[in-house]
Amino acid sequence: MEIAIAGAGIAGLTAAALLARLGHAVVIYDKAKEPAPVGSGLIVQPVGQAVLRAMGLLEALRGRGAPLRRLNALNTRGQTVLNVSYDALGDDCYGLGVHRAALFDLLLNAAENAGVRFERNCEVASVENGGESCRLNLVSGETSSAFDFVVDALGVRSPLVQRGDAFLTFGALWTNIPLPDDPAFPPDALTQRYHGADTSAGVMPIGESQAAFFWTLRQDSYDEWRRGGLDLWKRDVLRLWPQADQCLAEISDPDEMIFARYAHHTHRRPVEGRVVHIGDAWHAASPQLGQGANMALLDAYALAAAIESAGRVRDALPAFAKMRRRHVALYQAISWAFTPVYQSESRILPAIRDALTGPLSDIPLMRALLAAIVSGKVGAPLKALGL
Ligand SMILES: Cc1cc2nc3c(=O)[nH]c(=O)nc-3n(C[C@H](O)[C@H](O)[C@H](O)COP(=O)(O)OP(=O)(O)OC[C@H]3O[C@@H](n4cnc5c(N)ncnc54)[C@H](O)[C@@H]3O)c2cc1C
Numbered sequence: 001m002e003i004a005i006a007g008a009g010i011a012g013l014t015a016a017a018l019l020a021r022l023g024h025a026v027v028i029y030d031k032a033k034e035p036a037p038v039g040s041g042l043i044v045q046p047v048g049q050a051v052l053r054a055m056g057l058l059e060a061l062r063g064r065g066a067p068l069r070r071l072n073a074l075n076t077r078g079q080t081v082l083n084v085s086y087d088a089l090g091d092d093c094y095g096l097g098v099h100r101a102a103l104f105d106l107l108l109n110a111a112e113n114a115g116v117r118f119e120r121n122c123e124v125a126s127v128e129n130g131g132e133s134c135r136l137n138l139v140s141g142e143t144s145s146a147f148d149f150v151v152d153a154l155g156v157r158s159p160l161v162q163r164g165d166a167f168l169t170f171g172a173l174w175t176n177i178p179l180p181d182d183p184a185f186p187p188d189a190l191t192q193r194y195h196g197a198d199t200s201a202g203v204m205p206i207g208e209s210q211a212a213f214f215w216t217l218r219q220d221s222y223d224e225w226r227r228g229g230l231d232l233w234k235r236d237v238l239r240l241w242p243q244a245d246q247c248l249a250e251i252s253d254p255d256e257m258i259f260a261r262y263a264h265h266t267h268r269r270p271v272e273g274r275v276v277h278i279g280d281a282w283h284a285a286s287p288q289l290g291q292g293a294n295m296a297l298l299d300a301y302a303l304a305a306a307i308e309s310a311g312r313v314r315d316a317l318p319a320f321a322k323m324r325r326r327h328v329a330l331y332q333a334i335s336w337a338f339t340p341v342y343q344s345e346s347r348i349l350p351a352i353r354d355a356l357t358g359p360l361s362d363i364p365l366m367r368a369l370l371a372a373i374v375s376g377k378v379g380a381p382l383k384a385l386g387l
Contacts, residue, residue, distance in 0.1 A: 001025070001148040001313070004136055005116075006124045006160065008035040011279025011296035012153030013107035017055065018304035020114035028116055029136060029144070031123035037104035039260060040174040041204050041212030042287070043068060043095040043190070044103065046086075047376035048294035050387045051301045057106050065098040066187060066205035071374065073192035073202070076240060080358035081194045081350075082342075088364070088371040095290070095374070097190070097206045099176065103293070119144075127152075127160050127275055134274040149274040149313045151303065153296075156263045158281035166265035168286055170198070170343040172214045173225070173257040179203075179211040180246040193241040197343055197350040201241050213247045215257075216343055222259050230254060262286040264339065266332045270325070271317040278303060283328050285335035288342045294376045295331065299324055302385050327381040334373060 001024045005012045008030035020026040044061065052058040073082035086093045123139040133146035152160040185191055185203045192202035204212040215237060217225060225233060234248045251257065263284045270282045279296035302323040310316035341349045360366045372378050
């Protein structure tokens, strides 16, 4: 088949590599001059690792990432705010903290090696979706050739999906720093500090002696943050987390901090005629649960599996949606429920969180449930994919 993939992010590159490996002619359209990763670090959860293992890419990523055994957070009074131990699910269960570029490079190489053709500098505006084929309309005014189907992997701002304002009140500033040589920042744990749900910072090891450092910020406060200058901000961070001084010493220019806007939306129809939405274009969520990239990997794998087994587009696209719908609904609901507990202006939710998280995470069943949620395993998504 002739397949167009709109968007060369995690979902688009993975789908492109897998579909091209099946022998289909795949073209990726992206607005960037050169495909490039956006953002700083992320956690590849056990479900995402399963997809990469099936693609033969996991070992290479392991070599560049940091196995994370725990996700820990305390508040300023020393109470436990988050306590996830992957080993509640067994010794071989861990999150893989990676530099976004490490995952991106791997997927880009896989797509290129599989013979995917790249159309760079092509901003997609809309799709002609009807009959036996479909075409992409570009912002430049050009129209693509005809394809058997189009994969919308354009991320949370996809123009191929109609949605209201999906952006949340809070986002975060992110940057990469050398992992501090300090027992306060263990190389196998994501470490965070909270005050309420509107002030927090974190350090996430991402391999190669690097870490991602992040700071919660209201979306509408970014300009004010820039105007205030780094010194004022560093004082705020140190008030929250005095041990972060080594991290802050590495940051000397506001431009080193990328502001990531968080969003939450689920498109009700992942398949519309000959267009299939995957990754953040179908379902975006705040990164509190660290699932977005993993969901993108699962979607891409499911799409290729459906195409391989069903053959015809008419049968394959609904089969894809069936494989993924339940897991997507489950995790969008969990993320929707958890996000205000960890990022909002609520006073009540963090107070309940701070009182309950410590005692609850001492209960073995609760530890296993939390580890299963974060691992991406609730709803058995791998079983549906035959992995
Ligand atoms: C700060 C931050 C931290 C995160 N941490 C984690 C984590 O720990 N674990 C995790 O699993 N997930 C995490 N996520 C979520 C994860 O990054 C996303 O869910 C994932 O990148 C979605 O992949 P995607 O391919 O669907 O979209 P994207 O990665 O957004 O890719 C979209 C692509 O489409 C292109 N594009 C967009 N519009 C157009 C257009 N009109 N025309 C042509 N091209 C276009 C873009 O250039 C881009 O290449 C995090 C997200 C953020 C912001």
